[in-house]
Amino acid sequence: MLGLHLYTLPIFFVVQGVALYAILAGADFGAGIWQLLAGRGERGGRIRDHAHRSMAPVWEANHVWLIFVLVVLWTGYPVAFASMASTLAVALTAAGLGIVLRGVAYALRSVSASAAEVRAVDTLTAVGSLVAPFALAAAAGGIASQRVPVGNARGDLWSSWLNPTSITAGVLALLSSAYLAAVYLAADARREGDAEMEATFRLRALIAGSLAGVAAIAGALVVRSDARRIFDRLFETPAVLSVAVSVLAGAATLALVARRRLDAARVSAAVAVAALVGGWALAQNPVLLPGLTVREAAAPHDVLVLLVVAILAGGLILFPSLGLLFRLTLRGSFTAPPRIERGAPLPGPTSGLAATLTATRLAGASFVVGAAFLFIGDGGWPHAIGVVALGAFIVLGLSALAGEDARE
Amino acid sequence: MTGALTLDPVHQAYLLEARQMQALSFAVHIPLVCFGIAFPAMVLRAEWLWMRTGDEIYRVLAMRWTKVMVALFACGVVTGTILSFEMGLLWPGFMSTFGAVFGLGFALEGFSFFVEAIFIGIYVYGWNRLSARAHFASGIPIVLAGLTGSLFVLSVNSWMNDPTGFDVRDGRVTGVHPITALFGNGHLAFELVHMYLAGFIVTGFLVAAAYAVGHLRGRWGRYERIALTIPLTVAALASPVQLLVGDWAAREVAKTQPTKLAALEGVGHTQRGAPLHLLGWYQDGDVKVGIPVPKGLSLLAFHDPNAEVQGLAAVPAADRPPVNVTRIAFQLMVSIGTFLAALGAWYLYARTRRKSVPSGRLFYRLLVVAGPASVVALIGGWVTTEVGRQPWVVYHVMRTTDAVTAAHGIPIGYATLAAFYACLVAAVAWILRRLARAPMATAAEPERALGGG
Numbered sequence: 014m015l016g017l018h019l020y021t022l023p024i025f026f027v028v029q030g031v032a033l034y035a036i037l038a039g040a041d042f043g044a045g046i047w048q049l050l051a052g053r054g055e056r057g058g059r060i061r062d063h064a065h066r067s068m069a070p071v072w073e074a075n076h077v078w079l080i081f082v083l084v085v086l087w088t089g090y091p092v093a094f095a096s097m098a099s100t101l102a103v104a105l106t107a108a109g110l111g112i113v114l115r116g117v118a119y120a121l122r123s124v125s126a127s128a129a130e131v132r133a134v135d136t137l138t139a140v141g142s143l144v145a146p147f148a149l150a151a152a153a154g155g156i157a158s159q160r161v162p163v164g165n166a167r168g169d170l171w172s173s174w175l176n177p178t179s180i181t182a183g184v185l186a187l188l189s190s191a192y193l194a195a196v197y198l199a200a201d202a203r204r205e206g207d208a209e210m211e212a213t214f215r216l217r218a219l220i221a222g223s224l225a226g227v228a229a230i231a232g233a234l235v236v237r238s239d240a241r242r243i244f245d246r247l248f249e250t251p252a253v254l255s256v257a258v259s260v261l262a263g264a265a266t267l268a269l270v271a272r273r274r275l276d277a278a279r280v281s282a283a284v285a286v287a288a289l290v291g292g293w294a295l296a297q298n299p300v301l302l303p304g305l306t307v308r309e310a311a312a313p314h315d316v317l318v319l320l321v322v323a324i325l326a327g328g329l330i331l332f333p334s335l336g337l338l339f340r341l342t343l344r345g346s347f348t349a350p351p352r353i354e355r356g357a358p359l360p361g362p363t364s365g366l367a368a369t370l371t372a373t374r375l376a377g378a379s380f381v382v383g384a385a386f387l388f389i390g391d392g393g394w395p396h397a398i399g400v401v402a403l404g405a406f407i408v409l410g411l412s413a414l415a416g417e418d419a420r421e
Numbered sequence: 422m423t424g425a426l427t428l429d430p431v432h433q434a435y436l437l438e439a440r441q442m443q444a445l446s447f448a449v450h451i452p453l454v455c456f457g458i459a460f461p462a463m464v465l466r467a468e469w470l471w472m473r474t475g476d477e478i479y480r481v482l483a484m485r486w487t488k489v490m491v492a493l494f495a496c497g498v499v500t501g502t503i504l505s506f507e508m509g510l511l512w513p514g515f516m517s518t519f520g521a522v523f524g525l526g527f528a529l530e531g532f533s534f535f536v537e538a539i540f541i542g543i544y545v546y547g548w549n550r551l552s553a554r555a556h557f558a559s560g561i562p563i564v565l566a567g568l569t570g571s572l573f574v575l576s577v578n579s580w581m582n583d584p585t586g587f588d589v590r591d592g593r594v595t596g597v598h599p600i601t602a603l604f605g606n607g608h609l610a611f612e613l614v615h616m617y618l619a620g621f622i623v624t625g626f627l628v629a630a631a632y633a634v635g636h637l638r639g640r641w642g643r644y645e646r647i648a649l650t651i652p653l654t655v656a657a658l659a660s661p662v663q664l665l666v667g668d669w670a671a672r673e674v675a676k677t678q679p680t681k682l683a684a685l686e687g688v689g690h691t692q693r694g695a696p697l698h699l700l701g702w703y704q705d706g707d708v709k710v711g712i713p714v715p716k717g718l719s720l721l722a723f724h725d726p727n728a729e730v731q732g733l734a735a736v737p738a739a740d741r742p743p744v745n746v747t748r749i750a751f752q753l754m755v756s757i758g759t760f761l762a763a764l765g766a767w768y769l770y771a772r773t774r775r776k777s778v779p780s781g782r783l784f785y786r787l788l789v790v791a792g793p794a795s796v797v798a799l800i801g802g803w804v805t806t807e808v809g810r811q812p813w814v815v816y817h818v819m820r821t822t823d824a825v826t827a828a829h830g831i832p833i834g835y836a837t838l839a840a841f842y843a844c845l846v847a848a849v850a851w852i853l854r855r856l857a858r859a860p861m862a863t864a865a866e867p868e869r870a871l872g873g874g
């Protein structure tokens with residue numbers, strides 16, 4: 014059972030990060046996949062637009078979960094991280110390049126003018142969206158099937174992620190991403206009152222969900238013959254409970270989509286993916302890599318304490334901010350028609366000539382003081398005073414030059 | 422919990438390619454993130470002026486800049502993601518041995534990225550949809566996250582240059598104190614100030630350069646004048662300060678990394694009253710063809726004309742960095758820095774004394790040069806820091822040869838990445854051109870300024 018020790022806490026957060034990445038970035042990649050399958054013509058364009066618009070405000074935040082996973086892993090379990098990254102180098106490079114395509118395509122889309130340009134850019138998104146989740150899940154499959162040994166690039170660069178278990182994981186990741194995305198896009202369309210898109214994506218959700226279910230069953234057979242250890246552990250307690258939750262939630266999502274209960278489907282689809290990730294983690298526990306347990310891999314005690322404190326403190330900032338972003342998105346605040354506020358002059362002192370002159374003089378004085386302390390001074394305090402005074406020079410300078418930005 | 426497992430040292434035939442791959446990735450990431458550090462503040466300045474004056478021109482400007490900001494931000498995010506991968510892909514020996522020591526810096530960094538990415542989403546898509554005040558407020562966390570992001574990532578780099586907060590016993594890392602390592606090292610303070618200012622200098626001069634090109638081609642209305650002065654004022658104020666901070670950096674380097682200083686200045690043999698050389702190149706223990714300033718180096722680095730400066734020969738040849746690369750990069754940075762400070766002073770003089778921006782064409786021609794030159798100074802500074810640190814990845818503790826991956830195929834990865842980055846740079850150039858040419862939205866149709874995105 015997953016005992017809660019200090020050394021398991023970071024990996025616990027890593028698993029949550031993986032689950033959130035699989036859900037949130039999965040939906041983003043899935044939207045990219047639907048852009049590829051949108052077909053041509055005017056309707057295809059509308060499908061691609063809908064997919065883009067839904068994801069645009071949130072995709073960057075969604076992708077930070079991957080960074081979170083990496084940094085917690087390399088701080089908390091440095092040897093395991095280094096072993097994984099060096100052996101899985103090809104898979105991770107492919108994933109990285111896929112993410113580059115996704116990001117650049119996003120930037121390009123905002124300036125694409127003609128329909129042909131937009132289509133070309135969406136194809137880039139789609140390629141990235143196929144490559145990145147496949148490669149990342151295949152890398153995870155390599156870890157699960159014990160093909161990543163401890164050491165500097167000790168495992169095979171290719172078969173570590175191109176093997177039956179990895180390919181199964183990759184295909185499953187693509188299908189579940191497409192499934193998630195379809196559910197989310199249908200729910201978004203519903204909220205926007207776009208019946209056509211809602212029907213389109215509901216149909217896609219039903220198809221992708223059924224395919225994902227079939228793939229999961231077929232995949233289980235593949236894993237059974239390829240990686241018996243993880244297969245057996247998946248069907249023991251406690252992992253089996255998580256797997257069962259995943260199966261039930263996946264099936265429930267299909268039913269909810271069929272009944273147009275889309276907001277509930279959003280939640281159950283996320284649960285299905287999270288429970289699958291959780292099941293893998295439970296099955297893998299306590300072994301991180303062959304011959305290396307979580308406990309053995311963990312960083313020294315003090316580091317773990319600080320890491321956990323940092324994550325909890327960071328969470329206090331992160332979750333309210335994320336909550337705000339998703340609330341605004343789900344409320345449709347970003348897709349509502351714009352309302353143009355007329356800027357009204359705010360009350361407040363307008364910088365008169367005298368004030369400007371004072372600011373200029375003060376800025377000059379700060380510069381002299383700062384320069385003296387930084388240049389002549391030695392040691393911490395004189396330098397700190399110097400930096401503060403030079404900072405004051407910049408701020409005062411900005412205010413001195415503020416009022417007349419547009420003067421002839 | 423051992424925490425001290427390390428990977429065996431390996432032989433890597435393509436170490437140089439691995440280092441170049443790392444350097445290439447940085448050279449693409451760093452100019453982009455200068456915009457992440459500084460541009461949000463400039464966009465907010467324009468928006469604030471709109472709120473203060475009610476003048477539509479400021480809002481049109483802020484909205485147009487928002488598009489630039491979000492495009493560059495997306496590219497900064499994905500290049501940063503590549504960098505994070507590369508830490509493990511290229512330097513597993515470094516990560517496995519020291520990940521526990523400096524990793525916390527990146528973990529904190531991760532939360533900065535979250536804040537930045539979340540509020541950029543809100544800011545960009547909240548234009549004209551949130552109330553003016555709420556929208557403005559949503560931009561503030563972006564600016565703060567740019568500062569904390571720089572702080573945390575530089576804590577890692579400064580630790581690599583001035584490692585503290587751990588012991589090495591029998592080749593194992595023990596007694597790890599991450600807080601001391603990251604925030605107690607002697608390089609963080611000046612690296613942070615120097616890099617943060619560099620963010621404003623690069624962004625300011627590049628944006629100003631774009632409008633200076635327009636000025637030279639006759640596009641010079643009220644809009645362009647405002648769009649030029651907002652970034653230029655910041656950059657002009659920051660660049661003289663940067664000179665002082667750079668000098669501070671050099672004095673700290675003289676203390677903690679004497680070999681690096683010797684490489685920066687091409688000092689072959691330890692000497693008292695060492696001269697400073699401008700230009701020239703280093704060969705056989707001395708600077709050839711350079712212009713010597715007697716006792717200049719001792720004076721600048723130690724504030725004492727007769728101070729002893731340690732030469733490269735004080736350490737075995739295997740412990741010396743490549744001198745000419747480091748030295749030329751350093752000289753480029755310093756000469757460009759001086760040029761930028763002079764240009765900034767000219768601008769500040771004109772604004773305070775003559776109450777207007779300089780009017781001659783020369784000034785705008787120089788501005789056009791200053792934009793790209795500031796990027797050269799930025800990369801030059803990083804080459805100084807990073808190549809000057811060689812052959813150590815963790816100064817005097819771990820060699821780059823012990824950090825590198827054992828994996829094959831680095832040249833293939835390098836070539837692929839270089840091709841991708843060439844496309845990325847081309848894409849960025851194309852995006853910026855498109856945005857610059859987009860028709861100006863008027864007050865009647867401000868939606869245009871945000872386009873279809």
Ligand code: HDD
Nearest residue numbers: 612615616619664667668670671755758798799802803806
């Ligand atoms: C616009 C950019 C820019 C400009 C104008 C300057 N620098 Fe710089 N410099 C950088 C941008 C930079 C940087 C951001 O690229 C570096 C790399 C590491 C760092 O902290 O800042 C740097 C590093 C750096 C270092 C190495 C520190 C180390 O190895 O740890 C020194 C000694 C200087 N600088 C000195 C100067 C001097 C004397 C300048 C002016 C005359 C100057 N810099 C202008």
Ligand code: HEM
Nearest residue numbers: 077454457458494497498501502504505534538570571574
């Ligand atoms: C001087 C050094 C660095 C500075 C000042 C810096 C700054 C920044 C900033 C401001 C961003 C926000 C994105 C943007 O503005 O475009 C960013 C993004 C990023 N950087 Fe860097 N960075 C540096 C080096 C590094 C290094 C060494 C790594 C990793 C090893 C890294 C990894 C990342 C990642 C992963 C992102 C994307 C975050 C996201 O998903 O939002 N950076 N960086």
Ligand code: HEM
Nearest residue numbers: 440443444447448451574577578803807808811813814821
């Ligand atoms: C702030 C965070 C940074 C971190 C953590 C970092 C880390 C590293 C690491 C691990 C290496 C490889 C090992 C080595 O060659 O010693 C490296 C090399 C290098 N980095 Fe950085 N770096 C940072 C910022 C930068 C930036 C902003 C640049 C800008 C161009 C840069 C330029 C280089 C170069 C040129 C090399 C190769 C050195 C050589 O081959 O001689 N670094 N860095």
